[in-house]
Amino acid sequence: xxxxxxxxxxxxxxxxxxxxxxxxxxxxxxxxxxxxxxxxxxxxxxxxxxxxxxxxxxxxxxxxxxxxxxxxxxxxxxxxxxxxxxxxxxxxxxxxxxxxxxxxxxxxxxxxxxxxxxxxxxxxxxxxxxxxxxxxxxxxxxxxxxxxxxxxxxxxxxxxxxxxxxxxxxxxxxxxxxxxxxxxxxxxxxxxxxxxxxxxxxxxxxxxxxxxxxxxxxxxxxxxxxxxxxxxxxxxxxxxxxxxxxxxxxxxxxxxxxxxxxxxxxxxxxxxxxxxxxxxxxxxxxxxxxxxxxxxxxxxxxxxxxxxxxxxxxxxxxxxxxxxxxxxxxxxxxxxxxxxxxxxxxxxxxxxxxxxxxxxxxxxxxxxxxxxxxxxxxxxxxxxxxxxxxxxxxxxxxxxxxxxxxxxxxxxxxxxxxxxxxxxxxxxxxxxxxxxxxxxxxxxxxxxxxxxxxxxxxxxxxxxxxxxxxxxxxxxxxxxxxxxxxxxxxxxxxxxxxxxxxxxxxxxxxxxxxxxxxxxxxxxxxxxxxxxxxxxxxxxxxxxxxxxxxxxxxxxxxxxxxxxxxxxxxxxxxxxxxxxxxxxxxxxxxxxxxxxxxxxxxxxxxxxxxxxxxxxxxxxxx
Numbered sequence: 001x002x003x004x005x006x007x008x009x010x011x012x013x014x015x016x017x018x019x020x021x022x023x024x025x026x027x028x029x030x031x032x033x034x035x036x037x038x039x040x041x042x043x044x045x046x047x048x049x050x051x052x053x054x055x056x057x058x059x060x061x062x063x064x065x066x067x068x069x070x071x072x073x074x075x076x077x078x079x080x081x082x083x084x085x086x087x088x089x090x091x092x093x094x095x096x097x098x099x100x101x102x103x104x105x106x107x108x109x110x111x112x113x114x115x116x117x118x119x120x121x122x123x124x125x126x127x128x129x130x131x132x133x134x135x136x137x138x139x140x141x142x143x144x145x146x147x148x149x150x151x152x153x154x155x156x157x158x159x160x161x162x163x164x165x166x167x168x169x170x171x172x173x174x175x176x177x178x179x180x181x182x183x184x185x186x187x188x189x190x191x192x193x194x195x196x197x198x199x200x201x202x203x204x205x206x207x208x209x210x211x212x213x214x215x216x217x218x219x220x221x222x223x224x225x226x227x228x229x230x231x232x233x234x235x236x237x238x239x240x241x242x243x244x245x246x247x248x249x250x251x252x253x254x255x256x257x258x259x260x261x262x263x264x265x266x267x268x269x270x271x272x273x274x275x276x277x278x279x280x281x282x283x284x285x286x287x288x289x290x291x292x293x294x295x296x297x298x299x300x301x302x303x304x305x306x307x308x309x310x311x312x313x314x315x316x317x318x319x320x321x322x323x324x325x326x327x328x329x330x331x332x333x334x335x336x337x338x339x340x341x342x343x344x345x346x347x348x349x350x351x352x353x354x355x356x357x358x359x360x361x362x363x364x365x366x367x368x369x370x371x372x373x374x375x376x377x378x379x380x381x382x383x384x385x386x387x388x389x390x391x392x393x394x395x396x397x398x399x400x401x402x403x404x405x406x407x408x409x410x411x412x413x414x415x416x417x418x419x420x421x422x423x424x425x426x427x428x429x430x431x432x433x434x435x436x437x438x439x440x441x442x443x444x445x446x447x448x449x450x451x452x453x454x455x456x457x458x459x460x461x462x463x464x465x466x467x468x469x470x471x472x473x474x475x476x477x478x479x480x481x482x483x484x485x486x487x488x489x490x491x492x493x494x495x496x497x498x499x500x501x502x503x504x505x506x507x508x509x510x511x512x513x514x515x516x517x518x519x520x521x522x523x524x525x526x527x528x529x530x531x532x533x534x535x536x537x538x539x540x541x542x543x544x545x546x547x548x549x550x551x552x553x554x555x556x557x558x559x560x561x562x563x564x565x566x567x568x569x570x571x572x573x574x575x576x577x578x579x580x581x582x583x584x585x586x587x588x589x590x591x592x593x594x595x596x597x598x599x600x601x602x603x604x605x606x607x608x609x610x611x612x613x614x615x616x617x618x619x620x621x622x
Contacts, residue, residue, distance in 0.1 A: 038213035039259030041226070043115070044104045044191075046205045052081045053099070059083070062153045064096035071099040071193075074201050086125065086199035095197035100153055103146040104207055105188035108226040111235065114257065115140075115182050117191065118206040120175045123166040125199035135165035136202075137194040138178055144187040158192045173203045181229055182209075212237070212255035216280060219245045219267035225255045233257035241267035244275035244282030244311070271296065274311040284311025290329060304333035322420035334366045336424040336431065337416040343433045346398065350406035350442030350466065350516075355435070356398045357414060369418040375401055376411045406442035406466035406516075411435075442466040444512040444519035450527075457527070458493040459510050467514040475521075477507040489514075530554040534591035534598035544608045545577040546587060548601070554593045561588040561600060583608050 046052060052059045054073055061071040067087060074082035087095045106113070123134045139158035151157065162178035182189065193202065210227035221240045228235040234254035241247050245267040253263040269275040269282035271293045276283060285291050285298035288307040292299050301307045301315035309315065317323060317333035324334075340357040347354040353375075361367060374383045404410060416431045445462035457476070461469065469489035476483040487494050489512070511521040534551040541547075558569040560576050562585050569576065578585055584607045588600040 038215075039210055039227075040208050041107065041211040042206070042208045043106065044101060044205070044207040046081065046202075049081065052083055058102045060100045060149065060153055062098040062100065062155070064098060064155060065094060067095075069095075070097055071195075082201050082203050084199070084201040085195045087195065087197055095195055096155075097195050098153070098155055099193050099202075101191040101205070101207075103143075103152070103188055103190055106182060106186070106209070106226070108211075108224070109185055109187065111226050112181055112183050112229050112232060113209050113226040114179050114229050115189070116208050116210075117161070117178045117180075118175055118204070118208075119164055119178070119193075119202065120173050120204040120206075121164065121200060121202050122171065122173045123198050123200050124169060124171060133165060133196055134167075134169065134198050135163050135196055136200055137196065138162050138164065139192040139194065140180060141190040141192065142182065142186050143189065144185075147190075152190045155192065155194070158190075173201075175204075210257065210259035212259050212261050215261075216242065217265075219269070219277070219280070219282065220247075220251070220265045222253060222261055227255060227257050227259045230257045234262060239265050242280070242282055244273070244284070245269045272313050274309075274313040286310075290315045292330065299330060302330060302332040304335075320424075322423040324419040324423075334418075334420055335362070336421040336427065337365055337369045337418045338362055339431045339433050340371065340397075340414055340416055343414055343435055345412075345435060345437040347400075348437055348440055350440045351404045352400050352402045353404060353410060353412065353437045353439060354398060354400040355412055355414065356396065357433070358395050359397065359416065360395050366418040366420065369416060371397065371399075372415045372417055373399055373401070374413050374415075375404075376413075377405070377408055404439050405464070406439050409436060409438045412437065441514070441516040443517045444469060444514055446520040447472070447510040447512055447522045450508055450510055450522060450525040456493045456495050457508055457510075459522070461492060462512050462519060465512070465514065466519075467516060469512050470514050471512070473511050473513065473518065475509045478505075530593040530595040533596045534593055536599045537589050537591060537601040539587075539589060539601050539604045541604050541606060544606050545575060546589070546604055546606060547575045548589060550574050551591050551598070553591070553598075555591045556593045557591075559590050559592060559597065561590070562586060578606050578608055580608075 049058055051057045052073065053061055053071065057073075063070045065087075069085065069087040071083050071085045074084035083099060085097050085099075087097060106115075117138060119136070119138065121136060123136075138161050139155075140161050141152060141158045143152075143157075146152075161180045162176075164176040164178070166174070191205070191207065193205075212222065212225045212227060214224035215222050219242045221242060223237065223239065225235075225237050227233070234256040236252050237255050239251045239253050241251070247265060247267045249264070249266045251265050253261055253265060255261060269277045271291060274284045274291045276285075276291055276296050276298075287310060288301050289298040290301055290309075291297075291313045293313050304318055304321040305315035306318055307315060314329035321333035321335050323331055337359075338361075340359045343355065343357040345353055346356040355373065357371075359369070359371075361369060372383065374381055376382075401410070401412070412435050414433045414435075415428070421428075421431065444466050445464040447459050447462055449460040451458050457474065459472075471489045472487050472491070472494075474485040474487070474494055476485065485494055506527045508525045508527055509521045509523075512519045530553060532553055534553040534555055537548040537551065539546045539548050558573065559566045560569060576587065576589065584605060586603050586605050588603050590600045591598045
């Protein structure tokens with residue numbers, strides 16, 4: 001045995017363990033009919049060897065009864081060697097001759113399995129005496145790896161697995177089968193045969209176990225699996241799909257104790273990944289081709305795509321090229337557009353800017369291009385609908401931005417787009433051209449909302465100033481008298497002594513002017529004297545001050561009443577505060593216009609805050 005296993009190898013490395021098994025003679029393998037059965041795994045067959053014992057033999061003999069009789073080579077041709085022993089003169093079970101096989105490794109360690117030992121033998125003579133049986137005892141020594149000779153030839157290491165007995169003298173060979181369970185993790189075993197005092201010939205020893213063979217069913221791989229014991233049969237084994245496929249049903253199959261598979265699993269090729277069924281295989285197309293998942297045919301990669309992929313269901317676009325979201329794998333990849341060229345402002349007015357530009361698509365670009373304009377003024381951004389841009393000739397485009405403010409600088413962004421430009425977000429700035437332009441100056445819009453308050457004519461500035469307002473012009477007509485006045489642009493009122501206090505009616509017009517000239521005059525406003533007195537005021541206090549809302553009627557002045565006297569305040573002053581020498585004061589207020597004075601308000605007591613200093617002088621209140 002040492003000539004085959006010079007060192008003890010690791011148990012779990014099955015390939016290394018098999019090296020320790022005595023190699024079969026190639027000329028003898030044809031004698032093994034079981035090797036043709038995929039459900040049977042032969043572990044050791046004596047008919048595979050041209051020599052069993054003696055010089056060059058693989059088995060070891062041992063005499064344990066000190067008689068000198070041992071197993072020896074018997075009759076038989078090459079590949080049909082027999083071993084025999086004949087110690088029939090010893091009786092009463094005194095014979096104790098052993099023959100040991102080489103180490104027999106198993107191939108799979110993960111499961112309990114049943115080992116079958118077929119022994120073909122014949123017993124020609126029984127031992128002398130009435131109590132000598134015609135039998136052979138079969139033992140095993142389960143161990144994880146080959147052992148030294150002094151270990152595997154020690155009968156005390158062996159366990160009995162069965163006794164083969166002939167009921168009569170057998171002149172012709174007969175076969176007996178013994179079994180034992182090899183547990184998961186056990187690497188292999190030795191067999192030992194012991195005679196009991198008869199003339200016995202072992203014609204053949206065949207050791208095997210059942211296995212569920214490795215095979216492919218459809219696209220499902222079933223792995224070589226040692227058959228389980230009857231108690232554990234059937235055993236669930238997970239299969240796998242061939243490369244490039246995936247399962248559509250469970251991959252759990254069942255292996256029974258006689259090596260028969262049962263159960264059903266299904267795998268299909270991953271067509272979305274570029275694999276197609278070529279008859280038991282899932283294969284991709286050749287380089288430069290892609291798998292059309294609708295027709296399951298290989299087609300040439302379109303233009304501007306990566307063509308060196310082996311397996312793909314779509315040839316991806318090369319850098320800088322894209323497919324639109326509604327395009328298919330067979331469509332060419334196309335490029336985003338370039339930026340417009342020769343961008344300029346062709347015309348400006350006070351409320352419009354006309355932008356002109358040229359554009360010719362480059363090779364590889366799409367023809368579904370259009371343009372987007374947006375303009376900014378301060379924090380305002382306005383986007384222009386690209387579909388209304390006018391094309392004046394084969395390559396020139398114009399667009400007029402309208403509704404702009406006069407005398408205002410606008411930043412205009414012109415962007416080229418096509419069906420794939422939104423997919424190329426990184427290079428968007430390369431397709432954008434920015435220019436600035438200022439609208440022309442224009443006269444202001446008309447002034448609105450002219451009113452009289454006291455001795456003042458008041459108005460609101462125009463909605464569109466169209467530039468900086470330099471000032472306002474007024475025309476005041478009272479009877480046959482006409483008066484013209486001008487005020488600075490920062491004022492929205494003018495005091496006029498001609499405003500009637502009686503029953504006269506005044507006509508007023510106002511206009512604004514800027515650097516572009518005089519704007520539109522307002523419509524003539526008829527300012528008639530008040531016909532009703534102001535309503536009652538509602539006072540509110542805050543520490544030492546009183547305030548009130550301005551009434552809706554025309555007001556010429558306010559009267560502040562206290563201590564049986566009053567003082568008059570200008571109509572623009574709708575508040576009153578205590579002087580420093582007054583700690584508290586009870587006041588009432590009423591509004592006065594040309595129709596008379598309105599009713600007094602309710603009284604309100606004003607009190608000075610303690611944190612305010614009191615001056616030493618004591619002027620009168622008011």
